[in-house]
Amino acid sequence: MDLSIVIPLLNERESLPELHAWIRNVLDDLPWSWEILFVDDGSQDGSWEVITALAAKDPAVKGVRFSRNYGKSAALQTAFSRVKGNVVITMDADLQDNPEEIPALVHMIREEGFDLVSGWKKVRHDPALTKNLPSKFYNWTVRRMTGIPLHDFNCGLKAYKREVVRAIEIYGDMHRYIPVLAKWAGFHRIGEKVVRHQERKFGVSKFGVERFVRGPLDLLSVMFISRFGKRPMHFFGPLGVLFFLIGLVILLVLSWQKLMHHEYGIADRPLFYFGILALIMGTQLFVTGFLAELISRSASQRNDYLIRETTGI
Numbered sequence: 001m002d003l004s005i006v007i008p009l010l011n012e013r014e015s016l017p018e019l020h021a022w023i024r025n026v027l028d029d030l031p032w033s034w035e036i037l038f039v040d041d042g043s044q045d046g047s048w049e050v051i052t053a054l055a056a057k058d059p060a061v062k063g064v065r066f067s068r069n070y071g072k073s074a075a076l077q078t079a080f081s082r083v084k085g086n087v088v089i090t091m092d093a094d095l096q097d098n099p100e101e102i103p104a105l106v107h108m109i110r111e112e113g114f115d116l117v118s119g120w121k122k123v124r125h126d127p128a129l130t131k132n133l134p135s136k137f138y139n140w141t142v143r144r145m146t147g148i149p150l151h152d153f154n155c156g157l158k159a160y161k162r163e164v165v166r167a168i169e170i171y172g173d174m175h176r177y178i179p180v181l182a183k184w185a186g187f188h189r190i191g192e193k194v195v196r197h198q199e200r201k202f203g204v205s206k207f208g209v210e211r212f213v214r215g216p217l218d219l220l221s222v223m224f225i226s227r228f229g230k231r232p233m234h235f236f237g238p239l240g241v242l243f244f245l246i247g248l249v250i251l252l253v254l255s256w257q258k259l260m261h262h263e264y265g266i267a268d269r270p271l272f273y274f275g276i277l278a279l280i281m282g283t284q285l286f287v288t289g290f291l292a293e294l295i296s297r298s299a300s301q302r303n304d305y306l307i308r309e310t311t312g313i
Contacts, residue, residue, distance in 0.1 A: 002032035003106060004085030004162075008075035009038060009093035011045040016093060020054050020061065023099045030103065037062045038093070039079050042069035055313050065311040073175040078310060080165035086110075088165050092156035098196045105159035108191055115164050115187035118150050118179055119157035119195035142219060146180050150192050153179060157195050161187075177222040184227075236289025244282025250275030 005023060009016070020036065027034055038051045040063065051063040064078055076090065087109050091097040101119065108117045135154070142153050154176045168181040179190050228235040254266045254275065266272050 001035060001084040002086055003027075003034040003102075004083035004088045005034065005036045005102070006076065006079040006083060006088060006090045007036065007038050007093050008041055008072050008079070008090075009043065009047060010041045010069065011043045011047060012093040013043070013045050013047040013050045015095045016047060016050045016054065019093060019095055019099070020058070022095075023102075024058070026099045026102055032106075035060050035062055035084060037064065037079050037083060039063075039075040040065040041071065041075045042066045052313060063313045067309045067311075070309070071173065073170045073172055076175050076178075077170050080168075080170075082312075083162065083165065086162050088160045088162055090156060090158050090160075096198045097157040098198055101157060101193070101195045102159075105157075105193060108193060109159050109161055112191070113189060114159075114191040115161050115189040116179060116182050117159040117191045117193055118152065119155040120150070120152040120192050121155055121197035122151070122194045123197060141216075142177070142180070145219065145223060146183070148179050148183060148190060150179055150190070152192075153177065155195070163187075172221070173218045174222055176218060180222050232292035233289040236285045236292065240282045240284070240286030240289060242282070243278045243285060247275045247278030247280075247282060250278065 007019070016038070023036060036058075038054075038061070040048045040051060042065075048063070048065050051061070051065075055061040055063055062082075064075075064082070066075070066078075079090075080088070087106050089102055089105060091099070097119070105117050105119075108114050135152075139151055139153055143149060143151075158178070160182075164182050164185070164187050167185045167187070168178065170178060170181065174181065183190060224235070250271060254269070254272055258266055
């Protein structure tokens with residue numbers, strides 16, 4: 001199959017028929033085989049019934065339904081394990097992503113050789129204080145920390161080679177950092193395309209203020225996992241040894257002063273307690289690294305539970 005279009009959604013029943021018709025209008029005249037995979041992330045508004053009706057009329061439509069809400073990352077991970085297209089497009093279901101961008105994105109993957117192309121909503125139709133300004137600051141921070149020169153990491157409209165979506169694993173809220181995960185998986189041809197941003201036509205945004213807390217924490221997680229996920233001892237080990245040696249040296253110096261210079265009352269000195277603390281912290285960090293190594297060698301895939309929580313068509 002040439003193309004798979006992945007659409008995660010939560011309570012978007014009003015927009016689904018229009019989005020499906022819009023995609024068909026764009027792709028019907030193109031010489032590609034394609035599929036549309038809707039992933040219903042536990043909707044309660046009848047979205048699954050709309051997807052079922054679309055699939056009954058259109059054999060290109062497929063659907064996956066979660067028994068409850070697991071989040072966008074889980075929806076994308078489940079879809080990525082099922083897609084058949086050589087090129088994979090992801091887009092949101094709220095009609096803010098324009099399907100007319102799909103042919104150009106596919107061209108950049110197939111003809112220009114990119115592994116991943118991320119949309120850039122250069123002109124946004126969102127509130128400035130609650131979305132635009134925080135988004136600019138967030139993207140600037142991620143660019144500086146990762147070295148990936150994208151302007152809009154969180155844009156839902158992206159194109160991938162199938163090899164990319166098969167190679168990465170996303171969970172939690174890691175969907176914001178798919179370009180980072182792709183880079184650390186060895187896919188360095190990451191491009192960007194300016195795309196049109198539509199105003200929301202139905203419903204409300206499903207992301208609240210909690211994203212301002214989760215986003216930075218997830219960034220720290222993805223940076224750590226990307227660099228040390230397979231070798232956590234390389235992170236915890238040196239820190240543990242450093243703190244242990246600092247504490248050991250402090251205690252040895254204090255012991256030398258007591259034995260050779262007959263200094264008493266060293267237990268009343270703050271430096272003594274700092275040495276004890278450093279010794280304990282060093283031991284804990286080293287043990288943490290050792291346990292993390294054992295876990296990383298034996299842990300199963302984080303998203304295996306989703307297999308038991310889906311219904312498909």
